[in-house]
Amino acid sequence: MTTPPPLSSISLAIPEQLQALPHVLDLINTFLMPKTIDAAVYNDLHRVVGAYGEFRLWTVGAMDGAAARGRLDLLRWLRTNRTEGCSTEAFTGAAANDHLNTLMWLCFFYPYLFDLERDLTTAARHGQARIVDFLKGDVLIAGEVEPAMEAAAANGYVDVVEILLTEPFVQNLTRPLLAAVRNGQIAVVQFLCDKSLQRLYWMDSDQAFNVALEEGYTNIAAVMIRKCHLNSVKLALESAASRGYTDIVMMILDRYMLDEYEFAPALEKAALNGDCDMIELVLENCALPIDTPAEREHIFSTTVEACLGAAVKANRVDVVQLIVKKLGPDDYELANAVKESIENEQEEMAKFLLGLLPQVVPSFFSRLPMPDGYIQNTINNAFYFA
Template identity: 30%
Template sequence: MPTSVGSSRRSTSAPVALEVWTCPELTALIFQFQQGVPGSFLPLAQSLHMYRQCPPLLMDSFGVWMSCHTLDDLKRFCRLCLHLVSAPVMDQAAAMGHLPALMLLHTLGVDCSSRAMNLAAKEGHLDVVTFLHAHRSEGATTSAMNWAAEYGHFEVVQFLHRHRTEGCTKGAMTRAAKAGHLNIVEFLHFHRNEGGYRDMLHGAVAAGHVHVVDFLTSYRKEEPCSPLAMDDAARLGHLTMVQYLHSHRFEGCTAQALVGAAANGHAKVVQYLLSNKSHYVLKPALALTSSAAAGQLKIVQKLSPFVDAKACRDAVVAAAKHNHFDILEWFHQERPDVVDKVRRKLYIQGDTSNVSTALARVAASIAQDQ
């Protein structure tokens, strides 16, 4: 039976239509003229509408979306929902260092705020900072240079200093010093006059940045410090810093330097302080008790020759309270007289606490081994 002309046309058009609908590029081209928002764009559209009065949440929403979408996706979204794209979106693009997205939003006339340059500087995106400086008028605040200094973005600090007028606060040098960014501390010292806050030197000491402390000591002699700085350095185990402070500064330390170092198990710091004990007011007895309570056996062994029997008894009680049996065993072997006196005193007092229990357990263990 002959095939009709109409039937032939239908049979040839069906495969062609199928090929069109199975081609993602052609399908996208067809539907881009359709009104409405694609399903993949709905979460962002809803978030931008919901959080329009809360910029931080709006920025977070756009950041999450942009991290898993392309620039073409953003172009399409802006074509469909430009009314939802506000200043926080551009601020977030700057914070992410997404210069192509930033340029697109700029071309479309989207607003931004001073947060854009501030956050770009914080993240070290010099190209974004340069673009915003050249093409936008929102500017920045002192937070831009403060953050760039804190996070070690030297080139950004230089650019802001040379091309912007917002400047910085004392927080810039202070944060750079505490973070150990010597090149930025030097730059701010020689090119700006804000200086730092009173805790700048202390913060650099506590963080163990000897190179920064040395620079501040040499070039900024007016910066205040206190004995608490060495206390913190010792507590945190910064031996090189403790040695530097001992040799180059005059503030010294308090008894807490040895106590903190002992409690945290910094044996080399403890040894150094003890070898220079004539220069400081140290309290080995308190340090011994603290190290025993913290379970620092090696420190207990190092400190015990520097204290009397009473201090050793206090250390035994502290170790027993915290069930540090290795320390109790060591005292049993090295200072049995001390342990016996502690046990007799507790017996007379009728003590039934875990101190007596721990001592009895160790004594029984040692007797069994013998």
């Protein structure tokens, strides 16, 4: 026979009208016929191999598929009866699926296809601790084990990370730490942090903390904050406030004594986002009231204006009261808030703000007593001419 038999499923699937057209059947048969016999070989489809084996290509895919399935018996048969051999896929397939005996056999007969870093990383990525433990004995430099640690950390395999940490070449844990953080693997993060205390490993805790905030993993950020430098924490407060992470903001304010210039950026970010709840949270938990207006620099004045503007826009009288108590706005900042409340037609807010002016500049109002109904008349005139 010079041509393979047609697929029996074709005659069963197509309408009877088309079965009278032989060339149509041939075209469909040619289109559906696999190019290689490999899948039939490693899936033990003996009748298919018997019927089509001499008409289809035999490639390295047969041995690769057998290795991925741990079919050591089939690998031996193929090596004895065929000449196609295997590819690197056989090694990665065996490593990924925990077929240790198969991998050892491949390393013995096809050593030129073995790649330690590739196969170790593949096993680590799939959490195959037995394979990792077997392969790590051949590690000679840190560069061979670091990608594997990164892969294991990213997928949450603490046991594999622990096996790889026994290598004396491993000193820097930054890459696996960042991989774990980016993928939300808090168990790995906690494990690496604990290990760094037991041995002189180095890790960039500040970068990991910032990545956790960027990715929204506040539970991991809560773990990393304990290992961060103070400067990173100050920057993180601004980032957490801008993203609305109240738990992280509370943790920072509870653990660290920050002055006004250190939490001012967080206030400004919250104000720009219109997040009055965050403004309130920061102000309620900051240690002391801000210095008097005369002692403040211009850069902090912009923060006060932003906070007042956000509170006025949201019509949050309670937040305005807190801002006045904690930040002590001057008459210029208060006047701008009054102007904004009038433009927004917020009569009650404008009345409240005007009532604060005698507290802000008492010396001026003590020399110029206000007649009864002065504030209400001012409000009425402002809304009349607005």
